[in-house]
Amino acid sequence: MEAKNKKDGFEPRIVGFLCNWCSYAGADLAGTSRIEYPPNLRAVRVMCSSRVNPLFVLKAFQEGADGVFIGGCHPQDCHYMEGNYYARRRFMLLKRLIEYMGINPGRLRVEWVSASEGDRFAKIVREFTGDLKRLGPLDLRERVCDGI
Amino acid sequence: MGSDTENALKREARNLLKKGDVDLVLGYCMEGDNVIPCFISSPGEVDGLVWNNRCKNNLAVYLRELEGRVAVVAKGCDSRAIVELLKAKQVEREDLIILGVSCRGMVDKEGEEYGSCRVCLHRNPVVYDLFVGEKVSEREERDVDELESLSLRERLEFWSKQFRKCINCLACRNVCPMCFCEECVLEKKDPEWITRAGDASNLFLLHAIKATHMAGRCVECGECERACPVDIPLMHLYSRVCRDVEELFGVESGMNLEDKPPLAAFDLERDAMLEENEKNKRG
Numbered sequence: 123m124e125a126k127n128k129k130d131g132f133e134p135r136i137v138g139f140l141c142n143w144c145s146y147a148g149a150d151l152a153g154t155s156r157i158e159y160p161p162n163l164r165a166v167r168v169m170c171s172s173r174v175n176p177l178f179v180l181k182a183f184q185e186g187a188d189g190v191f192i193g194g195c196h197p198q199d200c201h202y203m204e205g206n207y208y209a210r211r212r213f214m215l216l217k218r219l220i221e222y223m224g225i226n227p228g229r230l231r232v233e234w235v236s237a238s239e240g241d242r243f244a245k246i247v248r249e250f251t252g253d254l255k256r257l258g259p260l261d262l263r264e265r266v267c268d269g270i
Numbered sequence: 271m272g273s274d275t276e277n278a279l280k281r282e283a284r285n286l287l288k289k290g291d292v293d294l295v296l297g298y299c300m301e302g303d304n305v306i307p308c309f310i311s312s313p314g315e316v317d318g319l320v321w322n323n324r325c326k327n328n329l330a331v332y333l334r335e336l337e338g339r340v341a342v343v344a345k346g347c348d349s350r351a352i353v354e355l356l357k358a359k360q361v362e363r364e365d366l367i368i369l370g371v372s373c374r375g376m377v378d379k380e381g382e383e384y385g386s387c388r389v390c391l392h393r394n395p396v397v398y399d400l401f402v403g404e405k406v407s408e409r410e411e412r413d414v415d416e417l418e419s420l421s422l423r424e425r426l427e428f429w430s431k432q433f434r435k436c437i438n439c440l441a442c443r444n445v446c447p448m449c450f451c452e453e454c455v456l457e458k459k460d461p462e463w464i465t466r467a468g469d470a471s472n473l474f475l476l477h478a479i480k481a482t483h484m485a486g487r488c489v490e491c492g493e494c495e496r497a498c499p500v501d502i503p504l505m506h507l508y509s510r511v512c513r514d515v516e517e518l519f520g521v522e523s524g525m526n527l528e529d530k531p532p533l534a535a536f537d538l539e540r541d542a543m544l545e546e547n548e549k550n551k552r553g
């Protein structure tokens with residue numbers, strides 16, 4: 123916690139919602155292929171990117187996440203045919219909303235990662251972790267409650 | 271003496287009740303010097319109907335609860351709420367007779383025009399069976415939102431300050447014609463997404479969630495803002511969501527019965543392009 127406030131030692135906390143059929147398998151492949159990537163992302167497996175309610179994202183921010191990642195199948199590859207098309211619209215809108223409310227939209231990242239893209243998954247997590255380090259901690263709860 | 275529009279409204283209402291075309295007329299009447307919604311079921315009561323610049327309530331909020339055939343007085347925002355209710359299959363078209371009236375902006379007790387009316391783009395009713403009075407001209411464009419010029423930090427400060435005032439009374443939800451879920455996530459106990467006895471971040475979460483639920487639904491009538499006992503400028507938030515939906519998906523809620531709910535639809539090519547654009551702008 124102490125380190126969190128100093129920008130240098132800051133390790134962002136990322137909540138990642140990964141769809142079972144693509145992104146989760148992609149993350150798995152990154153692991154089994156021994157590709158190294160930062161341990162900052164905590165994966166939550168969901169059946170489809172469209173299972174992710176904007177509420178989950180907002181709740182994660184409230185509970186201390188510095189970034190939220192949503193991973194789904196590439197367009198045209200969703201296991202349920204159209205789930206990621208709905209997710210795409212939903213999160214474009216949510217990014218705009220959080221930006222209006224004062225949260226950097228770069229803290230919410232949506233990517234389509236297939237089961238064979240283990241290296242790409244690792245690269246995205248590396249990138250996102252770096253971005254969040256630059257942005258610093260969100261501390262939403264503290265900032266809302268104390269007005270800091 | 272009432273205005274011509276008011277008299278015409280009474281005439282139509284009386285007719286409909288006399289002929290037995292409707293069981294109820296939903297309109298406005300006076301109570302002291304307040305204008306309140308009223309429910310008229312016999313021709314003899316029709317004289318109590320009024321139409322003036324204090325008829326601010328969105329009457330669509332009552333429609334789901336009413337039985338039988340109802341004639342409802344509808345200005346721009348009421349009619350748009352009715353369109354959304356029809357789209358969501360919450361009311362039946364054949365149970366409704368819409369008495370359209372045009373609005374010149376509603377004012378409060380002090381005579382000051384409500385914020386939502388000042389920026390209103392649709393004062394004329396969008397659907398109606400009978401139109402009463404005269405049409406008014408419409409503004410073409412949205413106002414610039416002064417909050418847009420604030421930095422992210424300032425915005426978060428602004429909204430935090432606003433939401434810290436919230437007493438979680440849910441008046442904004444209760445008065446909203448578009449909030450009709452049987453079970454509301456804001457009050458759910460298991461899981462309890464919004465901790466009632468929790469800190470102010472729960473209020474931030476509450477209003478952020480509610481804003482996401484307004485996407486593609488809100489008709490910008492401003493009832494939430496008027497109902498709020500602590501004056502949270504909710505319409506800023508919801509208007510922003512409406513504008514985003516319009517910009518991104520080209521849909522304005524309440525305007526067209528044929529429009530699909532924008533978040534339950536997609537357009538492959540266009541959405542892919544949008545995604546690219548948004549990514550460049552917002553990461």
Ligand code: FES
Binds near residue numbers: 169171172195
């Ligand atoms: S199953 Fe992967 S996005 Fe729908």
